[in-house]
Amino acid sequence: MLRTAAALLAAITLAACYPDLDWRPLNAAQGRFTVLMPARPKEDSRPVAEGVTMHQWATRASDALFAAAYTDYPAAAVSHMATVQAALVAKGGRLAGERELRQEGLAGREFSVEFPADKAPPVLHVRLLASGNRLYQLSVLTRGDKPSRDDIDLFFDSFHITPSQ
Numbered sequence: 001m002l003r004t005a006a007a008l009l010a011a012i013t014l015a016a017c018y019p020d021l022d023w024r025p026l027n028a029a030q031g032r033f034t035v036l037m038p039a040r041p042k043e044d045s046r047p048v049a050e051g052v053t054m055h056q057w058a059t060r061a062s063d064a065l066f067a068a069a070y071t072d073y074p075a076a077a078v079s080h081m082a083t084v085q086a087a088l089v090a091k092g093g094r095l096a097g098e099r100e101l102r103q104e105g106l107a108g109r110e111f112s113v114e115f116p117a118d119k120a121p122p123v124l125h126v127r128l129l130a131s132g133n134r135l136y137q138l139s140v141l142t143r144g145d146k147p148s149r150d151d152i153d154l155f156f157d158s159f160h161i162t163p164s165q
Contacts, residue, residue: 021061021151027162031055031070033136036158038066038151054137065141066155070134077135081109081128084137088113088124096123104161106131120144127156 021038028034038061048054048071056069073080089095091113098111108129115122120143129136138159140152 021147023154026057026068028055028057028068028070029162031068031136032162032164033068033070034158034160034162035068035138036155037068038062038147038155041066041068062147062151063143064147065139067137067139067141068159069137069139071137073133073135075133076130077133078107078130080135081130084128084135085109085111085126088126092116093124101127103127103129103157103159106136106161110156117143125152125156127159129159131161 023036023038024040026035026037026041037057037059039059041057041059043055043057045053045055052071052073054069054071056067058065058067060066071077071080085095085098093113093115096112096114098109101108101110106129108127110125110127113124113126115124122141122143125140125142127138129138136159138156140147140155142152
C-alpha cells in the first residue's frame with residue numbers, strides 16, 4: 001500500500017511538469033488500479049463478448065481521447081492480447097509499431113494503429129496488460145501532434161495495480 005501511495009505521489013509530482021493537461025488520479029477500486037487521467041473521466045460498461053463486459057473510464061483532453069479499461073475473461077487474459085490488437089487493426093488501420101513489455105510485473109504489449117485520413121490521420125496508442133483473467137487496456141486516440149508523446153507515456157506509466165480489499 002505504501003509503495004502504491006509513493007508511486008502515485010511521484011506520478012502526481014511528475015504530472016505537474018505537464019501543465020497543458022489537468023492530470024488527476026483515478027482510483028478504480030472495482031478494477032483494482034489507479035492511473036492519472038488528464039481530465040475528469042466518465043465511466044461506462046459494455047459487453048464485448050458473451051458473458052464478458054468491458055469497464056471503461058474515458059475523457060477528452062488536448063484534442064485526444066484517453067481511456068483506461070479492464071475486462072475479465074473466462075480464460076487467461078494474456079491469450080486475448082493478440083485478439084484485441086487484431087480487432088483494433090481490422091477497423092481499417094495499419095499497425096504502426098508494437099513491442100512487448102512488463103509493467104507492474106504484468107506481461108504487456110504496446111502498439112499504435114494509424115487510420116487513413118486526408119489531414120492529420122488519427123493514431124490509436126494502446127497498452128495492454130494481463131493479470132490472470134483480467135486484461136487492462138490503456139488507450140489514447142490522437143490526431144496531429146497533440147497530445148505529446150510525453151503525455152501519452154505519462155498516462156501509460158502512471159498505471160498501477162492496487163491490492164484487492
